[in-house]
Amino acid sequence: MTVVAGLDAGTQSVKLVVYDADARVVLASASAPLDLTSGDDGSREQDPAAWVDAMRACFAAIDVGLRHRIAALGVSGQQHGFVPVDEAGQVLGPAKLWCDTSTSAQCGPIMDAVGGPARCIELAGNPILAGYTASKLPWTREHRPEVYARLATILLPHDYLNFVLTGERYCEHGDASGTGWLDVRTRQWSAELLAATDAGRDLGGCLPPLVDADASFAILPGIATELGLSRDVRVSAGGGDNMMAAIGTGCVSEGRLTMSLGTSGTLFAYADQPIVDPGGAWAAFCSSSGGWLPLICTMNCTVVTEQVAKMFGFSTRDGDARIDATQPGADGLTFLPFLNGERTPDLPLGKGVLAGLAPHNMREAQIYRAAMEGATYSLRYGYDAFVAAGMQFDRIALTGGGANSAAWRQMVADVFDCPVDVPAQTESAAFGAALQALWSLSRSRGEATTLAALAAEHVAVDPALGCSPDPERVRAYRPAYQRFLRHLDAVRPLYAESPPAPLQ
Known part of the structure; x- marks a missing residue:
C-alpha cells in the first residue's frame, strides 16, 4: 500500500x-x-x-x-x-x-x-x-x-x-x-x-x-x-x-474555485496561464501544481467571529444559533472586519468598524451575524473582481475552519448566489x-x-454538507452588501495614510 x-x-x-x-x-x-x-x-x-x-x-x-x-x-x-x-x-x-x-x-x-x-x-x-x-x-x-x-x-x-x-x-x-x-x-x-x-x-x-x-x-x-x-x-x-489547499480541494483545473474560511479568508482559481490584473485587484500567484493560481486574500475571517464570540463570552461552536436567530442584514448593522488591517480591500492600516448601531440591534446575536457577514462580504468584494475579469464559476468548494459552520456555508451560498460543496477531507x-x-x-x-x-x-465532497442558494435570502443580502460597500468607501480616507503623530 x-x-x-x-x-x-x-x-x-x-x-x-x-x-x-x-x-x-x-x-x-x-x-x-x-x-x-x-x-x-x-x-x-x-x-x-x-x-x-x-x-x-x-x-x-x-x-x-x-x-x-x-x-x-x-x-x-x-x-x-x-x-x-x-x-x-x-x-x-x-x-x-x-x-x-x-x-x-x-x-x-x-x-x-x-x-x-x-x-x-x-x-x-x-x-x-x-x-x-x-x-x-x-x-x-x-x-x-x-x-x-x-x-x-x-x-x-x-x-x-x-x-x-x-x-x-x-x-x-x-x-x-x-x-x-x-x-x-x-x-x-x-x-x-x-x-x-x-x-x-x-x-x-x-x-x-x-x-x-x-x-x-x-x-x-x-x-x-x-x-x-x-x-x-x-x-x-x-x-x-x-x-x-487548492490541490486538496481539486482546484487544479480551469473553472474551479475554492474559498477558504480560516484565520484569513481566501478565494483562488486555477489557470493554465498567468492571470494578471493591471490594477492589482488580485494576487497573480503561481500554483504549486505547475500552473497559476489567481488569488484573493482577506486578512480577517474566522478571527473576527472568534473575537466577537470571545467578547460576549460564548464559543463559536455555539455561533450558528445566533445566526439562526437573526435575519440577513443583521437588522441594519454593518461590520467592516479589518481588525488586522486588510489586504482585500487594500487597507493595511484599516481597523474594525461597526456601524448602524441602534437600540433594537445592540445584541450579541446581531453583532455576531454582522461580523460573519462582514468577513463574507470582504470575500465577495474580491470575487466581484474575478467576475469582472471574465472568470466564470458554477460552484464553490468551501474549506477552512469556517466551513464547519452550517450557517456560514449557507451564508456563502446566499451571498455569492452559487452552490457550495464541502470537500470530504476538511x-x-x-x-x-x-x-x-x-x-x-x-x-x-x-x-x-x-x-x-x-x-x-x-478529492471527494461530502454530500451532506453541500448547500444551494435560497432565493429569498439571496435577495435579502443584496442591499446589505451594497451597504457594506458604501461604508467601505466612506472609511477609506480614514485609513489610507499613516495616522498623525501624537501631540507632545
Missing part, C-alpha cells in the same frame, strides 16, 4: 494527516497548537523552533507502525513569512508572518524605486502588499540590523520545515510568488525588484534555488529516526497553504500536501500521472 503524509504549518497550529492512497482513506491525523506574538505596531511573529516542536508532537501522536509505512511527505506552510537563516542554517530571529502589518511603511518605497505599483505589476505581476515577504527585509535591516548583517538565506515557513527535514535550501514557484519578488510570468526572481528592496546588497544570493512542483528530496537520516519515519521517505516540494492544506507528495512519488518512479487526474481520483 502507498501511504503518504501531509503537514500543514498554519498560524494557529501544525496539523498532520496520514493518507492511504490505495484505500483512499485518512488513516490518522494529529495537531499541535502554536502561540502568536503580537505587537501594537501590527507585528505578528512566531519562533520557527515552535513549528519544529509541533511537527515532532504531531508525528509522536501517530502509531509508530503507521509512521514506518509512510513513503512520502509534503509540507504546507503559511505564506509570506520571513525566516532569517545564517550560513550554518541557524535561525537568526523570530519569523515575521503573513498577518504582520508592521512593515506596511516599507511597501511604498520598494515600489517607488521601480516606478510605482503599476511598474511593479509589469515586472512581477503583483504589487508589494502589506504582509508580503519583500517588505520584511528593509524592516529587518532597520530594526534588527544584527540579524540582517548575518543573513545568508531567506526562507519561507514551509521552506524552513523542508530544510529541517532534508538539509536542503530550496523554494517552489507557488510559495515564492508570495514574496513579491517572483516574476510570475517567467517564474524567475526579478532582479529589479530585489535591487529595489536593497540596492546595496545582492538579495538574490540569499534566495534558495527554485524547483519544479513535482520535485522530491531525500529525508535526513537523523530527522527520519527522530520522527519515527523510514529513511527512504521522499519529501516533496510542498508549497504555501493556499496552494496546497484539512485541505495538509491533505493537498499529502496528494502533492503522492504525485511527486509517482513521478520519481517514472509514472506519467498528472496532478489533475490524481486529484480527480482522490
Whole structure:
C-alpha cells in the first residue's frame, strides 16, 4: 500500500494527516497548537523552533507502525513569512508572518524605486502588499540590523520545515510568488525588484534555488529516526497553504474555485496561464501544481467571529444559533472586519468598524451575524473582481475552519448566489500536501500521472454538507452588501495614510 503524509504549518497550529492512497482513506491525523506574538505596531511573529516542536508532537501522536509505512511527505506552510537563516542554517530571529502589518511603511518605497505599483505589476505581476515577504527585509535591516548583517538565506515557513527535514535550501514557484519578488510570468526572481528592496546588497544570493512542483528530496537520516519515519521517505516540494489547499480541494483545473474560511479568508482559481490584473485587484500567484493560481486574500475571517464570540463570552461552536436567530442584514448593522488591517480591500492600516448601531440591534446575536457577514462580504468584494475579469464559476468548494459552520456555508451560498460543496477531507492544506507528495512519488518512479487526474481520483465532497442558494435570502443580502460597500468607501480616507503623530 502507498501511504503518504501531509503537514500543514498554519498560524494557529501544525496539523498532520496520514493518507492511504490505495484505500483512499485518512488513516490518522494529529495537531499541535502554536502561540502568536503580537505587537501594537501590527507585528505578528512566531519562533520557527515552535513549528519544529509541533511537527515532532504531531508525528509522536501517530502509531509508530503507521509512521514506518509512510513513503512520502509534503509540507504546507503559511505564506509570506520571513525566516532569517545564517550560513550554518541557524535561525537568526523570530519569523515575521503573513498577518504582520508592521512593515506596511516599507511597501511604498520598494515600489517607488521601480516606478510605482503599476511598474511593479509589469515586472512581477503583483504589487508589494502589506504582509508580503519583500517588505520584511528593509524592516529587518532597520530594526534588527544584527540579524540582517548575518543573513545568508531567506526562507519561507514551509521552506524552513523542508530544510529541517532534508538539509536542503530550496523554494517552489507557488510559495515564492508570495514574496513579491517572483516574476510570475517567467517564474524567475526579478532582479529589479530585489535591487529595489536593497540596492546595496545582492538579495538574490540569499534566495534558495527554485524547483519544479513535482520535485522530491531525500529525508535526513537523523530527522527520519527522530520522527519515527523510514529513511527512504521522499519529501516533496510542498508549497504555501493556499496552494496546497487548492490541490486538496481539486482546484487544479480551469473553472474551479475554492474559498477558504480560516484565520484569513481566501478565494483562488486555477489557470493554465498567468492571470494578471493591471490594477492589482488580485494576487497573480503561481500554483504549486505547475500552473497559476489567481488569488484573493482577506486578512480577517474566522478571527473576527472568534473575537466577537470571545467578547460576549460564548464559543463559536455555539455561533450558528445566533445566526439562526437573526435575519440577513443583521437588522441594519454593518461590520467592516479589518481588525488586522486588510489586504482585500487594500487597507493595511484599516481597523474594525461597526456601524448602524441602534437600540433594537445592540445584541450579541446581531453583532455576531454582522461580523460573519462582514468577513463574507470582504470575500465577495474580491470575487466581484474575478467576475469582472471574465472568470466564470458554477460552484464553490468551501474549506477552512469556517466551513464547519452550517450557517456560514449557507451564508456563502446566499451571498455569492452559487452552490457550495464541502470537500470530504476538511484539512485541505495538509491533505493537498499529502496528494502533492503522492504525485511527486509517482513521478520519481517514472509514472506519467498528472496532478489533475490524481486529484480527480482522490478529492471527494461530502454530500451532506453541500448547500444551494435560497432565493429569498439571496435577495435579502443584496442591499446589505451594497451597504457594506458604501461604508467601505466612506472609511477609506480614514485609513489610507499613516495616522498623525501624537501631540507632545
